[in-house]
Amino acid sequence: MFNPLVDDFSALTDTEVEEKVVELGRKYWMSRNPDLQAQVATILEMYKEEARARRARAYQQSQDNGNDSLDNLININ
DSSP, rough: OOOSSSGGGGOHHHHHHHHHHHHHHHHHHHHOOOOHHHHHHHHHHHHHHHHHHHHHHHHHHHHHHHHHHHHOOOOOO
C-alpha cells in the first residue's frame, strides 16, 4: 500500500509506530464519515504492517543469536 500522506517509517522508533497505531485506531472510531474512515483504515493498516515486520525482524534476530550461542556450547571431540 502507498499513501502520499505517510512519511518514511525508518525515521520512527518502534514505540512511535505503536503509538501511531493506537492514535489512528482511536481516530478511526471517532469519525462517522465513511470516506475518512476508509483513508484512516488504509494508513492504519500500513502502520500495523510496519509494526508486524519490525516484530518479526526482532524475533528472527533473537532466534539467530540464540542458535549461535547454542552452537558454541556443543563441543564434539
